Amino acid sequence: MLAKDKTNLKIEEIRMHKHHEIHRVKPLMPALCRIRQGKKVINWETHSLTVDNNQIILFPCGYEFYIANYPEAGLYLAEMLYYPIDLIEKFQKFYAITDQIRNTTGFCLPQNPELIYCWEQLKTSIFRGFSTQIQEHLAMGVLLSLGAHHVNCLLLSDSKQSLISRCYNLMLSEPGTKWTANKVARYLYISVSTLHRRLASEGISFQSILDDVRLNNALSAIQTTVKPISEIARENGYKCPSRFTERFHNRFKITPRELRKASRE
Incomplete structure (x- = not known):
């Protein structure tokens, strides 16, 4: 029997000790990547980015990425936050997000205090098993901290539904x-x-x-x-x-x- 459709927020930790390259990675739902140590190189279409631990990467659906992860002092550490479809739909109902022309070069932005605060609170709520409502509230806070342009880039770069x-x-x-x-x-x-x-x-x-x-x-x-x-x-x-x-x-x-x-x- 299939699991009931529900919000399934997760933050996954990627911990690597050796440089590695992965081709044709395709996000199955919109995701954010927070580099904690080391750096990441991503290529898609004709674009390329090198990202360090001062930045957040946006991974919208609908693209295939080449990814290379480089440890620093023997460790590459990153966290991935995935956004399920039902949570995205709720966010779009609560906040006026309008479709814009796709900017396929804007998949990275500097970390900011609001984003880090909401991210850490969300991570704590997930690990401690807080209610779905609390987790969703904090996850929407992360989205709001990105700013309207980057939210559009993350959520609307692929056809909705x-x-x-x-x-x-x-x-x-x-x-x-x-x-x-x-x-x-x-x-x-x-x-x-x-x-x-x-x-x-x-x-x-x-x-x-x-x-x-x-x-x-x-x-x-x-x-x-x-x-x-x-x-x-x-x-x-x-x-x-x-x-x-x-x-x-x-x-x-x-x-x-x-x-x-x-x-x-």
Whole structure:
């Protein structure tokens, strides 16, 4: 049975001890990255940024990023804050956010005291298991601290409530499920032919979405947990570890073991 649709805020810590590069990373929901130590290089389309621990990176949906992480004094440390679709919808209802021309070079901004305050309070509320309402309130505070321009850049750079986003949201609830186009179409209350047609109009296939969800979710788990790689593979729909390693390497140009090794001192 699928998990009920609810806000699932999380701040994940990425702790690495060796330089590493990851290709074709695709955020499945809007995210913010706060560098605590070291630096990060990101490339997308024709743009490139080098970010240190005085800045916040915006990762909107709809883009593929090349990422390189560089430790400082033997440690790269960053925190990732992900924004679920339902929280974004609430924020847009509460605050007048209007669509603007996309600025695809504005994915970085300096940290400021309001942002850091809200971030730390949100992190505490998540770790201590405070109520959903408190967590959402603080998460919206983080968004407000970005300023209107950067909020637009983060939340509206991809089509709101696109079918792609709905598919991501559904599959992320249980990435290890044997998802088929027929099953997804039933959950979204559309015909399978409509699903394929509308995805084609958005420039993507069903299999590409499934691969995006499983591989990027596995990438996050390898970076932020100590679970065995074989377990991560199973949780993301790969029963054969060697098949998982092959698909992972083809996508990110690094093997799961190489990435896990970079996290060890």
